[in-house]
Amino acid sequence: MSTNPNVVQCIKNAAEKIHTSINKHEKPSMKFPIRALSNIRYRPKTGYFEMKGLRKTRTLTYNTVKTFAQTLRMMSLAKTLVETDDIATKRDAYYQSKAWAGARFDEQPESDTVMDDIEAFFEVNREQLGFIPDEHGGAVAGELVVLDRDQDTGSRLRIDCTKFGSGAYAVPNSVEHLGFETKAKFILAIETAGLFQRLVKHNFWRAADCILVSMGGVPTRACRRFIRRLSEQCSVPVYAFVDGDPYGFCNIYRTLKVGSGNAAHINKYFCVPNARFLGVTPSDIKEFNLEDATHPLKEVDIKRARDALKNDPFFKHHEPWQKAIKKMLKMGVRVEQQAFARHSLNYVIDTYLPAKLADPKKFLP
Amino acid sequence: MAASSSTGAVGGAVSRQRDLFSPPPAPPTEAKKRRSNASSIKKNAFSMAKEQREISIAEFFTKNRHLLGFDNPRKALLTTIKEGVDNALDACEEAGIMPVVTVEIIPLEKDDRYRIVVEDNGPGILKSQIPRIFGKLLYGSKFHRLKMSRGQQGIGISAAAMYGQLTTGKPVIVTSRHNPKKPAHYYEIMIDTKKNEPKIIADDEIDWDGRRRGTRVEIEMEARYQKGRLSVDRYLLQTALANPHVKLIFRAPGEKELVYTPTSNVMPEQPKEIKPHPHGIEVGALIYMLHETKSRTLKSFLNSDFSRVTSRVADEILDHAKLAAKARPSRIARQEADNLLAAIRKTKIMNPPTDCVAPIGEELILNTLKNRYEAEFYVAKTRSPSVYRGNPFVVEAGLAYGGKQPADKHVRVIRLANRVPLLYQQASCAVTRSIAAISWKNYGLSQSAGSLPVGPLTIMVHVGSVWVPFTSESKEGIAHYPEIIKEIKLALCECGRKLSTFVRKRRRAVEEHRKRSYIKLYIPHIGIALREILDLSKSQEAEVVETLTDVLERSRKG
Numbered sequence: 001m002s003t004n005p006n007v008v009q010c011i012k013n014a015a016e017k018i019h020t021s022i023n024k025h026e027k028p029s030m031k032f033p034i035r036a037l038s039n040i041r042y043r044p045k046t047g048y049f050e051m052k053g054l055r056k057t058r059t060l061t062y063n064t065v066k067t068f069a070q071t072l073r074m075m076s077l078a079k080t081l082v083e084t085d086d087i088a089t090k091r092d093a094y095y096q097s098k099a100w101a102g103a104r105f106d107e108q109p110e111s112d113t114v115m116d117d118i119e120a121f122f123e124v125n126r127e128q129l130g131f132i133p134d135e136h137g138g139a140v141a142g143e144l145v146v147l148d149r150d151q152d153t154g155s156r157l158r159i160d161c162t163k164f165g166s167g168a169y170a171v172p173n174s175v176e177h178l179g180f181e182t183k184a185k186f187i188l189a190i191e192t193a194g195l196f197q198r199l200v201k202h203n204f205w206r207a208a209d210c211i212l213v214s215m216g217g218v219p220t221r222a223c224r225r226f227i228r229r230l231s232e233q234c235s236v237p238v239y240a241f242v243d244g245d246p247y248g249f250c251n252i253y254r255t256l257k258v259g260s261g262n263a264a265h266i267n268k269y270f271c272v273p274n275a276r277f278l279g280v281t282p283s284d285i286k287e288f289n290l291e292d293a294t295h296p297l298k299e300v301d302i303k304r305a306r307d308a309l310k311n312d313p314f315f316k317h318h319e320p321w322q323k324a325i326k327k328m329l330k331m332g333v334r335v336e337q338q339a340f341a342r343h344s345l346n347y348v349i350d351t352y353l354p355a356k357l358a359d360p361k362k363f364l365p
Numbered sequence: 366m367a368a369s370s371s372t373g374a375v376g377g378a379v380s381r382q383r384d385l386f387s388p389p390p391a392p393p394t395e396a397k398k399r400r401s402n403a404s405s406i407k408k409n410a411f412s413m414a415k416e417q418r419e420i421s422i423a424e425f426f427t428k429n430r431h432l433l434g435f436d437n438p439r440k441a442l443l444t445t446i447k448e449g450v451d452n453a454l455d456a457c458e459e460a461g462i463m464p465v466v467t468v469e470i471i472p473l474e475k476d477d478r479y480r481i482v483v484e485d486n487g488p489g490i491l492k493s494q495i496p497r498i499f500g501k502l503l504y505g506s507k508f509h510r511l512k513m514s515r516g517q518q519g520i521g522i523s524a525a526a527m528y529g530q531l532t533t534g535k536p537v538i539v540t541s542r543h544n545p546k547k548p549a550h551y552y553e554i555m556i557d558t559k560k561n562e563p564k565i566i567a568d569d570e571i572d573w574d575g576r577r578r579g580t581r582v583e584i585e586m587e588a589r590y591q592k593g594r595l596s597v598d599r600y601l602l603q604t605a606l607a608n609p610h611v612k613l614i615f616r617a618p619g620e621k622e623l624v625y626t627p628t629s630n631v632m633p634e635q636p637k638e639i640k641p642h643p644h645g646i647e648v649g650a651l652i653y654m655l656h657e658t659k660s661r662t663l664k665s666f667l668n669s670d671f672s673r674v675t676s677r678v679a680d681e682i683l684d685h686a687k688l689a690a691k692a693r694p695s696r697i698a699r700q701e702a703d704n705l706l707a708a709i710r711k712t713k714i715m716n717p718p719t720d721c722v723a724p725i726g727e728e729l730i731l732n733t734l735k736n737r738y739e740a741e742f743y744v745a746k747t748r749s750p751s752v753y754r755g756n757p758f759v760v761e762a763g764l765a766y767g768g769k770q771p772a773d774k775h776v777r778v779i780r781l782a783n784r785v786p787l788l789y790q791q792a793s794c795a796v797t798r799s800i801a802a803i804s805w806k807n808y809g810l811s812q813s814a815g816s817l818p819v820g821p822l823t824i825m826v827h828v829g830s831v832w833v834p835f836t837s838e839s840k841e842g843i844a845h846y847p848e849i850i851k852e853i854k855l856a857l858c859e860c861g862r863k864l865s866t867f868v869r870k871r872r873r874a875v876e877e878h879r880k881r882s883y884i885k886l887y888i889p890h891i892g893i894a895l896r897e898i899l900d901l902s903k904s905q906e907a908e909v910v911e912t913l914t915d916v917l918e919r920s921r922k923g
Binding site: 065 | 908
């Protein structure tokens with residue numbers, strides 16, 4: 001992925017168009033791609049979500065004047081950032097708006113939405129506009145050397161991810177410049193920091209010859225991009241190990257593998273199409289005697305699962321997934337990846353993971 | 366002024382006696398005899414007879430002062446002033462004099478003690494009548510007639526005098542002059558509470574500061590002067606509202622003199638006096654009328670003592686009652702009054718004439734509301750007269766909406782009966798009930814079910830009748846007659862419909878303004894952003910803002 005040198009020109013063109021229609025005494029409008037699953041197509045060949053190209057037109061009216069003004073001011077901020085080669089986190093951008101008097105944002109989610117709109121409007125990713133996320137991109141430990149450059153001197157840095165002891169390497173917000181050296185057999189992408197800590201503590205990566213990545217819930221774009229580049233450059237398979245619940249399947253795993261419905265124009269880069277689902281699957285509950293370590297599905301879980309079966313192009317395409325979700329709905333329970341502690345604290349290391357890794361072909365797509 | 370003793374007075378006293386007396390004790394049974402110990406004195410008819418004696422109405426009052434509105438010092442003050450002002454206005458109007466009434470509350474040295482003065486420019490009172498009017502309860506001119514007037518029972522001012530006497534031991538002082546060529550009479554009167562007779566303490570003739578006519582009443586009493594919803598101030602304000610032709614002067618302790626100047630120079634039409642309508646009569650009153658009538662035959666009694674009983678209707682009644690037209694009324698009174706009443710109820714009789722009720726009038730209501738309340742919208746409605754239980758009545762309503770009235774509180778309700786403001790017992794009054802029964806949401810106000818609406822609104826309701834049915838003798842709330850409630854609701858709904866048109870129009874205007882200022886808030890930011898992105902000049906930016914504002918406003922109107 002390359003930075004687009006024409007971002008500034010794009011912003012100018014958009015503004016020029018608006019200016020022209022105002023001068024013609026017409027109501028200006030902007031066309032935004034619709035950011036929702038309804039505008040998403042799943043291409044099994046390429047392996048990620050793509051936009052269908054549906055657009056909504058936001059015409060300047062009484063109802064839209066506030067968002068319209070905020071969008072334009074945000075674009076102006078982006079232009080300044082790119083021109084001065086500066087960056088602003090999403091939170092920074094939110095605070096910048098506080099100087100806009102009446103047009104200021106009251107809550108950060110409002111400014112995030114406008115930012116996502118602009119990103120989709122120009123079909124770029126927000127880093128190209130000078131905006132970076134607040135959260136870091138995940139933690140890494142295991143058989144991996146990351147090649148980076150010193151921020152001041154530009155000299156080459158070799159970061160050995162086996163040398164962090166009980167800690168881990170933090171994935172930076174931008175990963176495009178990184179290089180990798182590894183001989184690991186696979187990458188294990190883990191949902192919770194808790195389980196990641198357990199695996200690091202017992203040096204699971206050494207025993208299994210792998211790279212451990214903690215996603216900390218839904219993986220950030222940087223995290224997805226990091227895993228994607230690592231996996232593609234070094235031809236290492238990616239296995240996801242998340243909670244056995246609708247959120248784990250539909251939000252964490254689905255986003256890791258094919259990207260999000262919200263920012264589909266950039267999924268091309270921010271997804272890991274060759275990821276496979278190790279667990280926890282609904283059938284693991286019986287296989288590993290976890291029946292008494294489950295929780296009943298909540299109403300939101302059931303709604304999310306049904307919604308996935310009905311509307312999510314990814315799950316609609318993969319029959320094994322439909323079976324798994326239906327099975328979970330039938331059982332009416334969810335299971336967390338830490339549930340194995342029911343047997344013993346290290347059961348997951350000693351029994352579960354080796355048993356699963358013995359046959360990766362059984363993993364869900 | 367009627368000098369004969371009245372039904373109401375007698376009837377009232379009789380019924381109250383019954384209330385006071387416990388039922389006659391049953392003869393002691395064997396069991397009771399055994400149980401009663403030696404020290405208890407057994408009663409018999411003779412010993413009981415010694416205890417049985419007449420209760421004067423004055424004695425009755427001393428025990429039941431709350432019935433007449435003297436429950437507490439604050440209310441006593443209001444009731445006294447109310448009775449004084451009511452009488453003054455009635456007298457002035459009957460004599461065709463534009464009323465000027467002065468009310469003065471003078472604090473005395475002793476705490477909680479005040480001298481209350483009500484003075485009018487009315488026709489004055491004959492010297493011979495003064496003692497009885499002020500020193501005898503239930504003496505008056507208004508009880509025996511059916512005419513729309515403020516006072517009804519002849520109990521008010523003498524009750525106030527009695528209250529003053531009870532709490533301070535001081536007489537009521539009355540000065541009155543009815544003839545400018547003669548000196549004024551000056552009286553100090555006390556009430557003999559046992560006999561319900563006046564006792565004259567001082568009787569003088571004075572030259573009354575050159576005042577030509579009028580009456581001045583001074584009563585010293587234990588009272589409390591306090592402002593607020595149930596205050597004298599509020600009563601006088603509402604009196605001015607209901608009587609735009611009256612000039613009111615009010616001197617309160619420690620305050621500047623307050624003058625309500627008249628907003629109308631037209632004397633209200635004097636309501637006509639009418640005879641009772643047969644459908645409104647009850648058996649006791651019928652018996653009394655049969656006794657007292659000057660007619661010699663039953664038919665002529667029916668014909669001449671009631672309204673709307675023509676010769677044909679009288680025949681019909683007699684036919685229903687199977688009574689002879691020539692029967693003596695006094696005989697019927699003893700034996701067949703019940704039959705007669707049943708026959709009257711069976712007979713269809715035309716409603717009573719309604720020209721005996723005089724409304725304030727829509728125009729005057731509007732005028733006074735505008736004068737007394739700062740609001741944005743006013744509406745008034747006078748219904749045509751109607752009838753309940755044989756008594757004609759008329760309902761009027763007025764609304765004053767908006768202005769500085771609080772929008773988050775219950776509406777202000779002004780209740781008037783025969784032009785007299787009602788302050789107490791708001792919750793149990795038919796007016797309040799009617800207001801709460803209307804769905805004000807339809808008219809643009811908020812309201813929780815079964816209670817008064819909330820909004821910047823003053824609601825005025827006037828019920829005028831030859832006999833306003835009050836819930837108690839202290840005349841504080843109007844009784845719930847379905848006919849009255851229906852008329853109040855109809856009057857209010859008519860006003861409400863006009864109000865809702867206004868409220869909606871105003872709401873639209875507010876919305877319009879809000880939208881315009883909303884647009885004006887954000888459009889400059891579009892200008893700023895475009896200038897920043899496209900390096901526009903300040904004048905280009907201003908042009909963008911101006912054009913956009915124009916485009917948006919035009920599109921919204923189109």
